[in-house]
Amino acid sequence: MTTRAEALARLSQQPDTVQPGLVYVVEAFRPEDAEAVCDLFYRVYQDAYPVDMYYIPDAVRGAVAEGALYPVVARLAGGEVIGFAALYRSSPPFAGLLEFGLGMVHPAYRGSLILFHLTTELMDLMNSLPSVEAVYGEAVCDTIITQHSSALFGFREVALELELMPGGGSGRISCLAVFRNIRDRRRTLHAPAFCAGELGKLLAWAELDREVVALGEESLAAQATRLEVQTFAHAGVMRGNVYSLSGDGAAAMRQAEAAAAEQGCRVFQWFLNLAEPSAAAGAWPLARNGYRLGGLMPRWFDDDALLMQKLLDPPAVERINLYSDRAREIQAMTLAEPAL
Ligand SMILES: CC(C)(COP(=O)(O)OP(=O)(O)OC[C@H]1O[C@@H](n2cnc3c(N)ncnc32)[C@H](O)[C@@H]1OP(=O)(O)O)[C@@H](O)C(=O)NCCC(=O)NCCS
Known part of the structure; x- marks a missing residue:
């Protein structure tokens, strides 16, 4: 099995073949996209993404095959993947609750509608999977972009995970947890x-x-x-x-x-x-x-x-950017001393 170091060594040798301004399609992932998906992770995060799997094409294919990862991609005619988003199993013990995230766009295609198209495709995929009962996301609070778009797609704010992730040099990043129920009972x-x-x-x-x-x-x-x-x-x-x-x-x-x-x-x-x-x-x-x-x-x-x-x-509360009044109310709840 390829290691992270071997995969990164290979990725760092490859030139970026993505040309700006081309037509793309947004579709469910195909096994032959795995190499281009790893290229995209490398173009977006260089060697900093914490999960090894996303640099190793066979590992990505394996996760998809076993139902742990459901990606959608934005693909150019030449096969390059310029956008990615996914449903995936993460921390929750309940297998019917998947995380909705990993949204990313190649730097040459930022500021376009690609993230919106990826999210729409992923919502369709989510609704077509009978095993998925609910989804949640962890929207980063260094920007309000994903909080805003998840609100427009029907996600509701439920928690503020203070200082959850290491940031790139400027301190840690808090995440707003957002949730969407699909099938449930009382x-x-x-x-x-x-x-x-x-x-x-x-x-x-x-x-x-x-x-x-x-x-x-x-x-x-x-x-x-x-x-x-x-x-x-x-x-x-x-x-x-x-x-x-x-x-x-x-x-x-x-x-x-x-x-x-x-x-x-x-x-x-x-x-x-x-x-x-x-x-x-x-x-x-x-x-x-x-x-x-x-x-x-x-x-x-x-x-x-x-x-x-x-x-x-x-x-570092001053670095937490929140899109909605509800999110601000949740922030106040998380900062208050419990009234025991
Ligand atoms: C998040 C992402 C998919 C959005 O792509 P997009 O819809 O094309 O939007 P842009 O990247 O053009 O960002 C729009 C604006 O938000 C800003 N922005 C984006 N991400 C930001 C961040 N993490 N912190 C602060 N500002 C950010 C951009 O600078 C841009 O500002 P501008 O309009 O003043 O230039 C893309 O920025 C990306 O791939 N980022 C890296 C991966 C990532 O962080 N994903 C989110 C994980 S939850």
């Missing part, structure tokens, strides 16, 4: 009392049909603690999923956080399953340990998740 969720008002607003904005049960701190603990933790050391981020918490749950979360901090993480996110009262009640020990509300991540577990987040460094 669900019960347990709202911790101290953030029930905020959750109610987010549920209404996302037009989710939920029976909300108020949750007090004294909620019963589960039989066992079940956590899943991923650390993205290169990005400085820990992401944990909380399925259930027993009496040792708060200590287990603190241990996971300490281990991730040792690996260099400075941003910590916990996704609490709101269908399970013991998991939802984990919001209290987290809030006492410096965490604040991040927002709602609908369908994260199939059932919805509450996002709690903690930053070791103060967020």
Whole structure:
């Protein structure tokens, strides 16, 4: 199997054959596009894209073949790919919730309608896939472009992931989480009392049909603690999923956080399953340990998740650009001290 270093060495040897001003078509990805897709990632990100797969054509073909990646491309007659966007499996444990993103345009074709055409094609693809029940995106907040376009395509603001991604030299980049439901049913969720008002607003904005049960701190603990933790050391981020918490749950979360901090993480996110009262009640020990509300991540577990987040460094709020009033209201929620 080709390594990232080998793939980058090959890409760096290849001249950019893209000529500006040519006619393009926007279509679903074909296996023979994989080489040109990797070329595009290289033209847009040089060697900086964190996921190896996008530099390795066979890996891209493999991800598409196994249903982990559903791309659309903008292609020139010569086969060059000048635009890309995709649905793909990422962090959520629920396989029916895909991420919508990876939008990019070759520098010679910026400032055109290509991103709009790619998004339209991807929406059609999304609606044609029976296994996709919901989609979400993480719109970067160094610009409002993708926040604006996702609003026009029916996505709703649900969370603000402060300082999520390393930026190119100018500090970290926050992401606005946006969500679109496709197929769903009525669900019960347990709202911790101290953030029930905020959750109610987010549920209404996302037009989710939920029976909300108020949750007090004294909620019963589960039989066992079940956590899943991923650390993205290169990005400085820990992401944990909380399925259930027993009496040792708060200590287990603190241990996971300490281990991730040792690996260099400075941003910590916990996704609490709101269908399970013991998991939802984990919001209290987290809030006492410096965490604040991040927002709602609908369908994260199939059932919805509450996002709690903690930053070791103060967020650079002045660099967060938001398109909508709702996004600004979510930002205020994420900066407020929890009223325990
Ligand atoms: C995002 C992208 C697809 C938009 O392409 P596009 O629709 O052709 O739009 P443009 O690139 O011309 O950008 C429009 C304006 O936004 C600005 N802009 C684009 N991305 C920006 C960013 N990350 N931060 C700040 N400004 C940005 C551009 O400078 C441009 O400003 P101008 O009109 O004053 O010149 C394209 O810029 C791109 O491929 N970027 C790299 C990949 C990327 O960051 N994708 C988003 C991942 S969520």
